[in-house]
Amino acid sequence: MGLRSVLIVGTGLIGTSIALALRERGLEVLLADRDPAVARLAAERGAGRAVEPSGAERADLAVLAVPPGAVPAALRDVQKLGAARYCTDAASVKAAPIAEAAALGCDMTAFVGGHPLGGRERSGPLAARPGLFAGRRWVLCPTPESAPAAVEAAEALALACGAVPVVMSGHEHDRAVALTSHTPHLVASALAARFAEAPEPVMALAGQGARDVTRIAAGAPELWSSIVWSNAGPIAEALDQVAGDLRRTARALRGTGPGEPVHDLLVRGVEGYARIPGGERTGRRGSVPVLVPDRPGELALLLHAVCVTGIGVEAVAFAPGRPVGMVELTVEQGSAGHLAGELRARGWAVPVGEA
Amino acid sequence: MGLRSVLIVGTGLIGTSIALALRERGLEVLLADRDPAVARLAAERGAGRAVEPSGAERADLAVLAVPPGAVPAALRDVQKLGAARYCTDAASVKAAPIAEAAALGCDMTAFVGGHPLGGRERSGPLAARPGLFAGRRWVLCPTPESAPAAVEAAEALALACGAVPVVMSGHEHDRAVALTSHTPHLVASALAARFAEAPEPVMALAGQGARDVTRIAAGAPELWSSIVWSNAGPIAEALDQVAGDLRRTARALRGTGPGEPVHDLLVRGVEGYARIPGGERTGRRGSVPVLVPDRPGELALLLHAVCVTGIGVEAVAFAPGRPVGMVELTVEQGSAGHLAGELRARGWAVPVGEA
Known part of the structure; x- marks a missing residue:
């Protein structure tokens, strides 16, 4: 389906970012927030x-960009008003809101949970x-009830934002x-909490x-x-x-216990870090x-x-927090x-x- | 005292970096490692x-750039050979090596523990x-026995490397x-260890x-x-x-316990992160x-x-690991x-x- 109009419910960072991406593609975007000033x-x-939001202006798709706990009620309200044909959300948790929405009697054929990965501080x-x-992943979690057209609408939303849709179940996503x-x-947080109590010279x-x-x-702690x-x-x-390992x-x-866990933990840490995708580059730098x-x-x-030298720089890194700033320029090895x-x-x- | 010659014992990352800094300032640098090829x-x-290393070429100062556990024996050996007048180290732990060196009968008047902060992966x-x-801090941990001239030599080393000397006790440093x-x-490591076991789609x-x-x-796990x-x-x-909080x-x-710890931990985490020095900039960007x-x-x-526009860029940040690269250029707000x-x-x- 070609999306033409999208209703954004919740115009915080996520909802407004989605809205801006849709506007760039010329879609009609309606904006609603429990605080109209926002x-x-x-x-x-x-x-x-x-x-x-009202049934008088029915959007093709509503995006519930509200905290996970607020998704079920928001879905019920949009469906009660008839403000959108299909609904998706952008919350970072999927299984519980889906179950709760079903328990509230929402029309689950018209809903597909979604979670765009990304965000900022x-x-x-x-x-x-x-x-x-x-360029980020956008997880979609259709249930067996979800109508194919609802899944297509949610997928079209992800693609319109330049994201890569990935389908999995709500439980898989949450784990x-x-x-x-x-x-x-x-x-x-648990580590930083220790810094909250430390003396200044430390x-x-x-x-x-x-x-x-x-x-x-x-x-933000509330979110x-x-x-x-x-x-x-x-x-x-x-x-x-994690606490058990610590x-x-x-x-x-x-x-007061065997000594092996220390070295073992350090080795497993190196292995685990290496499994995070991206970040590595090929070729000698x-x-x-x-x-x-x-x-x-x-x-x-x-x-x-650097520009005047004509040498291609591939990365510019900073070491902030030093009295003297250090910038590290990454180039092809032969050009260093x-x-x-x-x-x-x-x-x-x-x-x-x-x- | 003016340092003229420095013996580096252990020519890994730290020892060789110190040596390179000293060579830039024209000092004589002698290099020793248990592996002569290194x-x-x-x-x-x-x-x-x-x-x-030998007494025939006696350096003003020896820098023991070896792992913490190897410092006491390295100090004893350098002093036995008479290979340097004063000694310092670069290990990231201070109290135990100092106590152990004293127990080995080392001349503690000629030793000042040191720890240059910094390093790389x-x-x-x-x-x-x-x-x-x-521009980094370089902690010096003199004991009551340390001769003032030994402290001056270690301080001169830190300054020659462009670091900022900070004096505290070995126990204060270690905590x-x-x-x-x-x-x-x-x-x-404990968190990354969980990634080592996770399935690929996760x-x-x-x-x-x-x-x-x-x-x-x-x-490196061994280090x-x-x-x-x-x-x-x-x-x-x-x-x-940390484990208790988790x-x-x-x-x-x-x-199965009161609910407050969750929000409490998140709030303390925000407070603790804010106490890490550096990283913040003033002015609207x-x-x-x-x-x-x-x-x-x-x-x-x-x-x-960017260069051709003539607009001053203050930071260049990457979001690696995306299929499409995203570069964020930070400029004065008015120039964005x-x-x-x-x-x-x-x-x-x-x-x-x-x-």
């Missing part, structure tokens, strides 16, 4: 037209962007995201490693609370396994470190200098020495011995 | 001269670079790094968040095993606290997302296009729209509505 804000960003319509889901998203969040020694491990713990409670079972199981390791380190004063404008000057020389000749601080 | 490799990189002399410690470095590593949903939380778990065992007590305590959270999610084919050379073309327009006019895919 829907107007999204409309002002060009995401569509703020409306009070920031929230709200102002943080939204049309490319948020471009997968418990492991790859929700458990990592809580583990990061925290002064924390660097990029500590920052990376805990970055996702900065997410994450809702997500975590909606997927409680699979998360609790994974948390207990306790065995602590016992080994105290000498060299990198050129450059010391840059950590103030606005300096990177622009550096990138200009050349680039280092060119930058030095232009007065940039490039330590010798770049790898 | 010392020669470092010498070939321009890090100094490979030697068999890669190891070995080929991964070394002179700027590895530039601090247990919390900010060793515990994060094991927590990341891991396909893992993204940047999962990658960030577990990145440090990729470190980390040595580090962790040398600082066992403080780490075991922190691991138990277990309480799991009980809450199962409904805008960002421009650009879709880029994920293949070599494309980023170079984009950076060239202009840059987006300029890039679009040059044919780049810049989604509308950039925030």
Whole structure:
């Protein structure tokens, strides 16, 4: 089916990002939020037209971009009003909302659960962007009741946002995201919680490693609370396994248990990290470190200098949090020495011995 | 004191990086490793001269860049040979090696423990670079026995590497790094260990968040095993606290304990993350997302296009692991729209509505 009009229910980061992507493709987008001011804000960003949902303006598809716990009631309300022909959602938990919606008496033939992977630390319509889901996976969880046309509508939505649709059951989805998203969040929170109590001189020694491990713990507690409670079972199981490994390791380190778990855990960690898709590149690369004063404008000057050399840079990485900024330029291995020389000749601080 | 000659014992990543920094400042550097081929490799990189340590060539300072457990014996050996006037080390654990060296009968007046913060995932002399410690903290742990001239020598070493010396006791240091470095590593390992066992379709949903939380778990198990065992007590305590939080959270999610710990943990996580120094910037910034084919050379073309606009870019971020690459350019807020327009006019895919 060709989607023509889409009703977005909930114009936060996710809903507004979907709306912006649909507007880029010329679709009609209706925007609704329990706080009408938020829907107007999204409309002002060009995401569509703020409306009070009703059967008078029936959309082809409604996207319930609300927290997982709010999906069943939102589905019932949209169906009661007749505000959309088919419905999907964007919540990061699937099995419980689907079961609850069925229990509320919703028409499950017209519903297909969806979960676009992606997101940002920031929230709200102002943080939204049309490319948020471009190239990302978008999980669809049809039930045996879901009508083929409803599945097609949800799939068309994912494709219109530039995402890659993936079909699995709600239970499969929930176990997968418990492991790859929700458990990592809580583990990061449990570690960061230790930093909350540490004295200042201790925290002064924390660097990029500590920052990376805990970055996702900065997410909004209210939203994450809702997500975590909606997927409680699979998360609790994974948390207990992680806690069990940590306790065995602590016992080994105290000498009150066998010593093997320490080395074993480190080895399994290396294996597990290697299984995360992406991030790796093929071909031999060299990198050129450059010391840059950590103030606005300096990177622009550096990138200009790189540009003038004509050498192709494939990645630009920062080591933030240092008194002196360090930028690492990744290039083809054969070009590293050349680039280092060119930058030095232009007065940039490039330590010798770049790898 | 002015350092003139430094003996590096252990020419891995850390030792060779220190050596390269010292060579940049024109100091004489002697290189020793239990594997002479590794010392020669470092010498070939321009890090100094490979030697068999002896009293015939007495250095001003020896840097024991060996794993924590190997520091006491290395100190004893260097002092027995008379190969250096003063000694320091670069191990990431301080109290146990200091106590053990004293027990071995080492001359503790001539020793000051040191720990340069920093490092990389890669190891070995080929991964070394002179700027590895530039702008980073370098902890010095003198004991009451340490001679002032020994402390000055260790401080001169840190400064010659461009680092910022910080003085604290060995026990203070060990508790601090247990919390900010060793515990994060094991927590990341415990999470990544779960990924090692997960089915393929589950891991396909893992993204940047999962990658960030577990990145440090990729470190070499042998080295980390040595580090962790040398600082066992403080780490075991922190691991138990993290495991306790995870277990309480799991009980809450199962409904077999009070529910508050879930929200409480998320809130404490946000607070703790905010206490990590660095990473934040002042001033209002805008960002421009650009879709880029994920293949070599494309980023170079984009950076060239940015360069031609004359707009100063302050950060370049990637979202790796997507089928379509997404580059986020950070600029002054007022320039975001202009840059987006300029890039679009040059044919780049810049989604509308950039925030």
